[in-house]
Amino acid sequence: MKEKLISLIRPLIAIVISLILGALILFIAGYDVADAFGAIWNASFRNLRTITTTFNKSSPLLFVGLAVAISFRGNVFNIGAEGQLLMGAVFATLVGLYFTALPGFLLIFLMLLAGTIGGALWAFIPGYLKAKYDVSEVITTIMFNYIALNFIGYLVRGPIRDTTQAEPQSFSIARQGFLPEMIPGTPLHFGYLLGVVLAVVLFYMLFKTYVGYEVRAVGLNKDAAKVAGVNVRKTIVGTMLISGALAGLGGAIELANIHYLLEGISPGYGFTGIAVAILANSNPIGVVFSSFLFGFLNAGATSMQRSAGVSASFVQIFQGIMIIAIALATVAKKSLTKKIEKKLDVKPHVQVIEEVKQ
Amino acid sequence: MIDRGGIVLNVIELNNICKAFGDNHANQNVCFNLKKGEIHALLGENGAGKSTLMNVLYGLYSCDSGDIVINGDVVEVENPRKAIEHGVGMVHQHFMLVPQLTVTQNIFLGMKEAGLFLKMNELEAKVNHLNESFGFNVDPHAVIWQLPVGVQQKVEILKALMREARILILDEPTAVLTPNEVEELFKSIQKLTESGYSIILITHKMEEVLDYCDRVTVMREGKVVSTMLVSETNHDILAKAMVGRDVCLDRIIEPQDRGEVLLKLENITVKNDKCLVAVNNVSLDVGRGEILGIAGVDGNGQLELGEAVVGLRKIENGKMFLMGQDTTNAVPRVMMDLGMAHIPDDRHKKGLVLDFTVKENLILGSQRDAKYHQGLMMNYNKVEQEAKKMVEEFDVRPRDIELTGGMLSGGNQQKVILAREVSRNPEVMIALQPTRGLDIGAIEFVRGKLIEERKNNKAILLVSTDLDEILTLSDRIAIMYKGEIIGMVSPDTPVEEIGLLMGGVKKRTSKGVA
Incomplete structure (x- = not known):
């Protein structure tokens, strides 16, 4: 428990540091810091509707964050969550367009299932190539991102283009395939809840089952795992399958949320997902929080531009600073935690967290 | 000054x-x-x-x-x-x-x-x-x-x-x-x-x-x-x-009859990382209650031989039998299930997951044993219970099973590996450089455990470049030179003769077991 708490300190410090640096940059650029931050805050926490919008925006980040986190645990560097998310969306679209006769519940289930399979499939090939021929998954997954993106481009310009629309996009999926709202009248959908449940499941899988034990063993030292009789290839492929499945499911949910396929369905969720996972130290439960943080920032970006006149791109700068801060915190981790441990003897970590929060 | x-x-x-x-x-x-x-x-x-x-x-x-x-x-x-x-x-x-x-x-x-x-x-x-x-x-x-x-x-x-x-x-x-x-x-x-x-x-x-x-x-x-x-x-x-006390690293092995053959190699050939033949047409057998030592200057194929036996390296030619079953090119899992234990030559790289805790390291390889899980879920209470027993029995210091493996000293890391492998209660043990880099107290401990396993009628294959170690522990000594077994001698053979064999000089009259 003590260690779990101390692992929270790192991201918290990183967030605080990036807040300070972000404020500094705004100040130097001549903006009203309070206004800009206030706008971001307001955009999310003004009322129930804005809060639920933030959850809605966090949903795809939650899924890709989980996808990347598990791949990191297994020492597979899945840069392809983006492509897997897109393929998940494609598969879900096809089901949503062609199985219109099915009742809502069944249709949604099938769409999500198809998306999961799509994402897993898209991750399987790089995973297999890595396990079997030691082909770098970084290269293959990046290439697969482009294939997926261009495949969507082809679909929404050709076979499934909704010609009544000016921009290339697909027809809308069947009405009963729209994701139901969790709180009526708000954008918060059940997909988000599913993501949270999966985060908990994934946490237990990683830390409480022998499958997770093997994934972590392979991730930390695959030679030792191999010596101990773990099937390293199978574990790598399995990790990639789970990772891709999660990203694909996230894509399917996003599709069922916005109802039609378009090229810009993901503004780089898969890449932000890497940051989300890193901020959470690849801990699935942590991903719930870090994805919410990134969703919160994204939700506030446009509002900040509107009311404080700060470019929405600032949010990206801010996210960048956060990643650098967390990376630095990782390097400084050992000396940092040691110093903290020295200073505060018993039950130190709760106090520190309290301090950081203030 | x-x-x-x-x-x-x-x-x-x-x-x-x-x-x-x-x-x-x-x-x-x-x-x-x-x-x-x-x-x-x-x-x-x-x-x-x-x-x-x-x-x-x-x-x-x-x-x-x-x-x-x-x-x-x-x-x-x-x-x-x-x-x-x-x-x-x-x-x-x-x-x-x-x-x-x-x-x-x-x-x-x-x-x-x-x-x-x-x-x-x-x-x-x-x-x-x-x-x-x-x-x-x-x-x-x-x-x-x-x-x-x-x-x-x-x-x-x-x-x-x-x-x-x-x-x-x-x-x-x-x-x-x-x-x-x-x-x-x-x-x-x-x-x-x-x-x-x-x-x-x-x-x-x-x-x-x-x-x-x-x-x-x-x-x-x-x-x-x-x-x-x-x-x-x-x-x-x-x-x-x-x-700070008297130590004994002398040969303390009591003579003991050799039992049935548990590990048998027939004319095996193995290649090294550079795809050159490292083990050339080697035949060996190890019986119950015996330690077969493989001596040789480092780089003469003995490690490749050991890795092939535990299933980490491909046997290009020849056959291997473990407990009477053909296990040529079987995966490590199969070997372990048949009762093989393995002390790898590189603790950090192959023996331990350094970022795992001691308790997690102590079950590496046994994580799928029925006693450690119910369904998919690990039974960490049982793991802790067994881990505590193991660190006690094998004198792992400190006795903290929550420390990560990387925080232990080399000797204690080796004890963790030894504890893990011995507790699996194997029939055949492959020990590769088991005391390399250890201090004298830890060496004494590791060797003592190997001798104990021999007494328990296990078959032990010991690969070591430390000739003293081979001489102290082995019942028979096979000397490898350039991938071949150039001689098979008993441990009372004069050291000079063994040294010559290690250097590739064959003597016609090497006494002892052929």
């Missing part, structure tokens, strides 16, 4: 060095001096504070109190760069080389003298010059990963020499070397001392102290026990000073 005659100079004096890590007093008022041109051994078990002391001298740690005097001046050594400026070079136990680069590239890595545009010919000439001066025989073009460890070691020394170190600290330089390489190394070291270099040798091997050093300082539990002239001491005095 300079004695009256002005001849003998203490190039290094460490006065009352104290260094603590939290509550752990790694060095307490340690005094040490090094005379010009001597080989001074710093002897002690792992954790005695030798490396800490040398890291203080080399600027890796700063000491809490005490003086460092180099060539008569009190100096502050804040970092290794400073140490090098003062002419102190250190060769670490774990080599700091870039495996993909050549010898020359490694030697000049980070040196300003190399310049922005590398003139490889000039640099190589410099390497060759050093080579010739001190009898290192290192090919400057060779790529590091393809070189045997003995040569890599020399590259490390060359690195220090190229940086104009006059005082060399060698941290356990022989841990990974073969007897021949050790001899070669010390020949070079002696040449160095003749040219006025001074050497500090960190070690826990008494033989090399007695054979090659001028003086010895023994450390135990952070303190200096005594400093002696090697000519005035002996094996027993050193052992007692080091451990």
Whole structure:
């Protein structure tokens, strides 16, 4: 428990540091810091509707964050969550367009299932190539991102283009395939809840089952795992399958949320997902929080531009600073935690967290 | 500093060095001096504070109190760069080389003298010059990963020499070397001392102290026990000073009948990483209640043989039988399920997951055993219970099963591996270099466990480049040379004869078991 708490300190410090640096940059650029931050805050926490919008925006980040986190645990560097998310969306679209006769519940289930399979499939090939021929998954997954993106481009310009629309996009999926709202009248959908449940499941899988034990063993030292009789290839492929499945499911949910396929369905969720996972130290439960943080920032970006006149791109700068801060915190981790441990003897970590929060 | 005659100079004096890590007093008022041109051994078990002391001298740690005097001046050594400026070079136990680069590239890595545009010919000439001066025989073009460890070691020394170190600290330089390489190394070291270099040798091997050093300082539990002239001491005095009690590493194996054959190799051929034949047409069998030792100079195929037996390396030709079943090229899982245990040659790389806790490491490989899980879920209560038993029985210190594996000392890491493998209750045990780099107490423990397993009627295949170890433990000794078993002898064969065989000289009348 003590260690779990101390692992929270790192991201918290990183967030605080990036807040300070972000404020500094705004100040130097001549903006009203309070206004800009206030706008971001307001955009999310003004009322129930804005809060639920933030959850809605966090949903795809939650899924890709989980996808990347598990791949990191297994020492597979899945840069392809983006492509897997897109393929998940494609598969879900096809089901949503062609199985219109099915009742809502069944249709949604099938769409999500198809998306999961799509994402897993898209991750399987790089995973297999890595396990079997030691082909770098970084290269293959990046290439697969482009294939997926261009495949969507082809679909929404050709076979499934909704010609009544000016921009290339697909027809809308069947009405009963729209994701139901969790709180009526708000954008918060059940997909988000599913993501949270999966985060908990994934946490237990990683830390409480022998499958997770093997994934972590392979991730930390695959030679030792191999010596101990773990099937390293199978574990790598399995990790990639789970990772891709999660990203694909996230894509399917996003599709069922916005109802039609378009090229810009993901503004780089898969890449932000890497940051989300890193901020959470690849801990699935942590991903719930870090994805919410990134969703919160994204939700506030446009509002900040509107009311404080700060470019929405600032949010990206801010996210960048956060990643650098967390990376630095990782390097400084050992000396940092040691110093903290020295200073505060018993039950130190709760106090520190309290301090950081203030 | 300079004695009256002005001849003998203490190039290094460490006065009352104290260094603590939290509550752990790694060095307490340690005094040490090094005379010009001597080989001074710093002897002690792992954790005695030798490396800490040398890291203080080399600027890796700063000491809490005490003086460092180099060539008569009190100096502050804040970092290794400073140490090098003062002419102190250190060769670490774990080599700091870039495996993909050549010898020359490694030697000049980070040196300003190399310049922005590398003139490889000039640099190589410099390497060759050093080579010739001190009898290192290192090919400057060779790529590091393809070189045997003995040569890599020399590259490390060359690195220090190229940086104009006059005082060399060698941290356990022989841990990974073969007897021949050790001899070669010390020949070079002696040449160095003749040219006025001074050497500090960190070690826990008494033989090399007695054979090659001028003086010895023994450390135990952070303190200096005594400093002696090697000519005035002996094996027993050193052992007692080091451990604080009498130790016995003599052969204590009682004769015992050999039971049924559990492991059998028939004409197997195995290739090494470079796809060359490393094991050529080898046949062996190991029976219940026997230790078959495989002796040989490092790099003669014995490790490849061991790896093939445990299923980590492909058997290109021939057959292997374990417990009577054909297990040629079976995966490690199958071997383990049939009752094979394996102590790998590289603790860090193959034996442990260093970032796993001790308890997690103790079940590595057994995580799917029925007793450790219900359905998919691990039963961590049971794991903890068993882990606690194991650290108790195998004397893993500290007894904290929540520490990560990387925080243990080498000896305790090996005990974790041993505990894990022995608790699986195997029938056949493959021990590859099981005491490499361990201190004398841990060696005694590991060997004792192997002997115990033999007594329990297990079949043990022991691969070691430490001939003493082979002689102490084995019932039969197979000597490997260039991938072939060149002789099979009994342990009472004269050492000279075995040494000749290790060098590839076949004698017609090798007595003992054929």
